[in-house]
Amino acid sequence: MDLGLRDKVAIVTGASAGIGLAVTQAFLKEGAKVVGGSRHPEGLAELGSETEVVPVAVDFSTAEAASQIVHRAIEAFGRVDVLVNNVGIAPAREGFIDISDEEWDEVLTTNFMSMVRTSRAVLPHMVERNKGVIINIASESGRQPDTILVDYSVSKAAMLSLSKALADEFGPSGIRVNTVSPGPTRTPLWDMPGGFADVLSEQLGMDKEAAIDHFARNVRELPLGRMGMPEEVAAVVLFLASEQAAFVTGAEYTVNGGSIRAV
Incomplete structure (x- = not known):
């Protein structure tokens, strides 16, 4: 199936490893152009030419990262068609009582505020063109909290909520916003x-x-x-980025091997 992604411009956060790397590789295979953000993006340059993939060294726990990567995408390709908010951390915890304020801040800032900031930076460009796609990588933990990942679970639940709000607000501007929630990957x-x-x-x-x-x-x-494998999550991300999903917004796609059985 031709997904129609050739020459589309995608920003992928947390692009250098795991699901983010699989998403980046999948976009490039479809002929899209990728601006990949990571603290260590050096390996991304090996995936394609400078007209295909642009590595950006950014730390998404900082407020400046969002504007930096969006500016670089506009500078390199003139537009952004797709944003994939993927960056995240998942430190194991002993339990709720032992998590300090600083640890809560680190997880919520990296996982959730990076989505807030990068979406906020890219949306004016998408609104101006009356077209765009935002895909947020949440987790099954957003609906099924895990004791040893309690702060991570909260950050992913927040992503689910914000995705719905953005889909509602920006749908009239031609922008689709969806979530992919992986299970054990x-x-x-x-x-x-x-x-x-x-x-x-x-x-x-x-x-x-x-x-x-x-x-x-x-x-x-x-x-x-x-x-699950990262490539299996990436396949769903690419579907949602494509015109094959033109009438899909405000949705959550689970890629979890059936791990959550509740209706």
Whole structure:
């Protein structure tokens, strides 16, 4: 299926790893142009020429990052067709009482305020053209809070709420706003040294792959019996960015292997 994304201009935040990297690669494969923001975007330059991908070194926990990446996109390509708010952090916690104000600030600023600021920076350009797409990467934790990720869960619930509000306000201006909520996904948070997979492996006394399989099948009891992959989330993002989803706005698409069973 031709998604009609050739020569579209997309900003992707948190573009250098995990879901953000998969989304960036998927856009480039469709012939789109990507402005990718990350604290360490060096590897993005290897994905295409400077007329295809523009790496931007930004820290989305700062107020300046949003205007910096939007300015760079306009400077490089003259417009922004799609914004993917993907950047986020998910530090494991002992419990609610032990989370300090500073830790709450770090998570809410990085995960939620980056969405607020980058959307606010790009929307005037989209309104001027009477067209645009914003896709926010939330999480199943936004609806099914996790004790060890309580501040992360709150930040993702806030993203779900704001997505609905933006879809309502800017729909008349031709702008669609949707959310993609992944479930357990095999990102670098799992595979990096000391990551979730290593912790599970040690706790369960299994090798890493067996521990991940056990987690998917027996701990989370995922109906599909496995973890998701970043490329599977990216496929849904690209659909929502395309004209194939021209009548879809204010929606949440879950990519979670059936992990949430509530209606």
